[in-house]
């Protein structure tokens with residue numbers, strides 16, 4: 727922890743940083759999984775899904791950057807290597823052999839909902855700790871995840 731003149735106690739900052747680093751690991755894992763889908767998807771909707779998954783990857787990359795910079799803003803060390811993310815991420819491993827668009831949409835939407843649930847908890851947890859700034863950050867991340875979950879699920883909802 728670094729000294730800072732920010733008006734949040736070291737105890738609050740320490741607790742908030744732990745939450746941020748946990749969600750950072752999930753986000754880094756998720757971004758790799760989205761690229762996996764971007765590269766390997768096949769089928770009649772190839773180009774639409776290939777491009778949608780790339781947009782989602784860019785959105786998750788933005789979130790990774792935002793979360794990591796909040797850690798350092800609070801005087802912590804962002805723990806954002808792939809090796810740490812692999813150990814700490816709460817997401818299940820992505821299946822390596824799937825190709826069909828519907829399969830990628832199913833798995834990616836599942837991963838997004840798992841990460842989305844953890845982020846929603848982080849909103850409440852950081853608000854309770856008294857850090858409205860981080861709660862707001864997670865609220866923005868949550869809203870973006872909800873939007874992309876819709877983008878993915880809309881492909882699967884044609885049969886009601």
Ligand SMILES: [Fe+2]
Nearest residue numbers: 764765776780
């Ligand atoms: Fe690409």
